[in-house]
Amino acid sequence: MKKTLFKMTMGLGIMVLAAQQVQARNCAPREDVVKRLTETYGETRQGIGIARRGAVMEVYASDTSGSWTITVTMPDGMTCLIASGRSYEDMAEALPPNV
Structure with missing residues (x-):
């Protein structure tokens, strides 16, 4: 269940980026x-990936x-928050x- 929820959240983040609907107030x-x-x-950073147009997607998480x-x-150095959660x-x- 947690894995599915995380994948859904990642998908949402990618869709938001693809649609370029990131709002400046979260950047x-x-x-x-x-x-x-x-x-x-x-x-701390737990994962990283390259998205379209030179954007870098990162996942940060707390072990604690x-x-x-x-x-x-x-590419201009502005970082936008896409999603956050717990667990x-x-x-x-x-x-x-x-096969």
């Missing part, structure tokens, strides 16, 4: 966003509280064998 310079996630929520945040950083779990699942 700030990357260093400010990372500092706040670290100092206020104890979150389980809080998590998905951010997207645009983060780190998973490393093997791919199914080829």
Whole structure:
């Protein structure tokens, strides 16, 4: 259930980015966003990926509280908050064998 919820949240974040509906009120310079996630929520980067148009998607999470945040950083250095939540779990699942 938690894995499905996380995948749904990731999908939502990607759809929001693709539609370019990120609102400026949820954006700030990357260093400010990372500092706040670290100092206020104890979150560290857990994953990273490249999105369209040179944007970088990152997942931050706290091992202590389980809080998590998905951010997207645009080439101009502005980072926008896409989604956040709780009960983060780190998973490393093997791919199914080829049939």
